[in-house]
Amino acid sequence: MEAQHTPDEKIVKIEKTILRGTRPRSIGYNARKGTHGPCITDVVVRLHTDSGAWGIGPANISQEKAKGLLGSKINEIFKLPFGAFGEGIKLDLPLWDLTARILNLPLYRLLGARGKRDVQLYDASIYIDDLNLNDRQAVSLFKEEVYSGIEHGYHNFKIKVGRGSRWMEPKEGIRRDALVVRTVRETSPAGSKIMIDANMGGTLNSTLELIRLCAEYDLYWFEEPFAEDKLLNLALKSHLIDSDSKLLIADGEFHPPNYFFELVEEGLVDVVQHDFSDYGITWWRSTAAKLESWDALCAPHTWGSYIERYHHAHFAASIPNYALLEASPGKMPGIIEDGWEMKNSRLHVPNTPGAGITIEKKIFDQGLDDRSAFSLSI
Template identity: 30%
Template sequence: MTSADPRISSVRLARLGTRYPRTVGRNARLGSHGGGPDSDVAVLVTDDGRTGWGLVEGPPGDVSRVVGRRLSELVDPAVGVLDPSDRWLDIALHDLLGVVHGAPVHALLGSRGTTDVEVYDGALYFDDLDPQESPRGVDVLLDECRADAALGFRDFKLKIGRGNRWMDRAAGDARDVDVTRAVRDAFPDARILVDANDGYDLDGFLAYLDAVVDVGLYWVEEPFLDDPGDLKALRAWLDERSPGTRVAEGETSPDVDALLPVAAGGAIDVLLMDVMSFGLTAWRGLMPQLVEAGVHASPHAWGRPLKTRYAAHLAAGLGNVDVVEGVPGEVAGVDPALLLPRDGVLRLDDAPGFGLPLPDDAHLRPVG
């Protein structure tokens, strides 16, 4: 007989491989992102044999705090994980909660958004600069957009800021413009987002915007290091020249308490804290404040396709999210159809938890 409030009988840590469809190159701050990371996951098993699992971000916490305790002592359907010390299991506990209640995570979160979640392609990096001895140029990015469109993506986020580290400033800025315009020409109906990873200053970024203003950017992400005055100046420029373009901030080392008043004042339109490192429970507490302030959300999900699935459940559950970040790639033992969009949309169903069957032991490798 199954229990409405089972005890955790075991916590298993394992490693799961991700593979991108290609090597992902540099951005404005970092070198090559490689061919796909291995990820740590936690598998929770109850005393009546039910299972919940999910990614773990950072070092594991104290397993002894969890084993033997009832699920209700660890996670509350209304708020999430109860003790911050257990938030390293945020995803796995939410998955198990859904399994025990026979409900998808998006329903546990309130079903405030649509289950047809729009997803953009976040995998377009500086591959035009590689290989270093014979750079491939702008055309390779168009080829990558076409390949990702064949996977189901319809909208594209372009990394910009080549002049920050990898090219002469003027030449790098010019290449950013060329890439943006080339993708718009090749995909006239796509939403185009750009992410500078803080690779510009205000004046340089306004010059870039001036050169692409007719492109109709959907959003600009982390254009420069956070500065309330600069963000206000950027929003004012956009209000005059491209009012539909949103300003997205908050991925890199976010000081949420500092960003909130800037966003509430109108200088930031979308907050981006990561679905894992910030966490699902933290997002549950923050989202009502954003709704009240008129600020949208789009939890950062780059790096692991599983994170896109988690962010989609957050969007469908909490609402106030218009689009989430997609990560082209495959996860060992996971059906790709559960991770990739179709015609730009990831459609969630009513499968319990995050709707991801646990990969078998052939794919879950022991940690250590």
């Protein structure tokens, strides 16, 4: 695609609204934290320009910071092909959507269109929901959770493990973790990708034991098995190589250390998972290029959001080294999809301008009544 000129339109209105949705069930524990509940909250910003153009996306900007950006021209805080810079980084996703809409391009094409438009999703909502159950009851519960995911269109699943780090006696916790993994694998459709996530709740020894117990279940990745440590990560990767395992190591979501990308470059971390909206498309684009040169994959963290999946899928469709998109069943009232389709655990990215979504006026305006919301204009 030929180089595009960065628009110079002035931003004359910035609105921040709060969207609230629900999940089909309350979400339980992970290895470190207690119950997560049934609610979804998305913070969304909409930008308007002096030509009447608009763009929308997740962005948690303060009213004070937004006042400082009101009246800016797009090309004063955003530059193609790189993206947002300076204070514009706080509006990264809305700026990408706005620019793509002005240029009448789907966002993935503005970003480069080097990936696949059918983006694989996984259901990340299988948490530690079984602490008061016996084995038989736990198996029944997790079968139902997989069935629920399938009913909502998901075939791939990520399972929270690490019961023995805080909630159960260590050996019993690892045994139950393995039982849940077996249940999810046996209940999932053929060919499903199954991941596990310890939220840094494990040790090297507990990680190796769980990998041993789950060896026959063809896991795709093990996420955050323990806090990053060069020697421990090296020992883990050496074990996987020696045992001829194809299991990938995913990491980067929670406070990655300053040497994190050394682990990736050295092949000790295979899948990078920094947060999608916190870091933004601008950061992720440059990072994806670096990871591609190291044969590493991108799979940004998006848990807790519903609306992020749209901008996220455009990013996924723009790069060749994308893994899976984190999502989960849920309902977010007011989202109007423009050409989107989800089928067989894949989200098909449309050719409509921008990110391909808008928000129903009534719902958007209701969200403006939240005490953390605002509407500023000149």
